[in-house]
Amino acid sequence: MNTVSEIAFFSPFHFHRVFKFVTGETLNGYVTRKRIEKSATELLHKNGTTTEIAHKFGFSDNSSYSRTFKKYFGVSPTEFKKQNPNRHSKIRQLESKNGQEYPDYEKYICVINNLKNWIKMNAKIEIKEMPKMDLAFVSSIGPQNLEMAYGKLMQWATPKGLINDQTKMITVYHDSFKVTEADKVRMSASVLLDKPIETEGEIGLTTIESGKFIVGSFEIGLNEFEKSWTGLFVWMNENGYKKVDREPFEIYHNNFNEHPQRKAIVDFCIPIE
DSSP: OHHHHHHTTSOHHHHHHHHHHHHSSOHHHHHHHHHHHHHHHHHHHOOOOHHHHHHHTTOSSHHHHHHHHHHHHSSOHHHHHHHOOOSSSOOTHHHHHHOOOOOOHHHHHHHHHHHHHHHHHHOEEEEEEEOOEEEEEEEEESGGGHHHHHHHHHHHHGGGTOOSTTOOEEEEESSOTTTSOGGGOEEEEEEEOSSOOOOOTTOEEEEEOOEEEEEEEEEEOGGGHHHHHHHHHHHHHHTTOOBOSSOOEEEEOSOGGGSTTOOEEEEEEEEBO
16 A cells, blocks of 8 residues: 555555545455456466466465455355356356346357357458557546546547547457456547657556457447457457457447447457467
């Protein structure tokens, strides 16, 4: 706490108050949640033992890790892995938190097949080497605040001459909706820069490094984003690609409000090995 508050130029007392006001969580609670969520992703996508994963994410032993994990997801890490044979849908935390019935295996197969058909009918998928991209951004916690973040970004960027017909807006996802509750998912509402620029206030600068990406190109309604993302991850696994530990993002090619059917023309980009 002292180190983080010093970096933020707050006293520990004021940093704690500001952090909780912004995120709705204490710093310790936030750190524990992120460790558990990242370990859940590891359980789903890697073959390490629970003991190895516990140590990797800072737990002193397997029992303390299992106890903390169960508080968050309602089941032990081992049971969690067994209950999630489908590694592409939102995880089973929904059942423990909302009492939502979890699909059985046959329903899983049906869901997967529907997603495959959706991707086949609605996406053009390519493997691309993408260049380094410099971005100006405003942070958003939860999709409910993303529109406001873009509003702040546009208010800053427009008078600086950064917005024109060729401008690309990009949403970068720093958390996965599979393991993080939607209202806690961190995102960056971003604009692609073609020249160096100084920022101030809530506007930050970041870079998407060059690399190999799965790029799924869609023309979809706003209610079809989740299905498209999930389907693209299914396609990734079906075709033997592996995501690297970098953030996926969306690149928008139109203003959906100006589309006759209010559809977004958008690329979904997943960084891969």
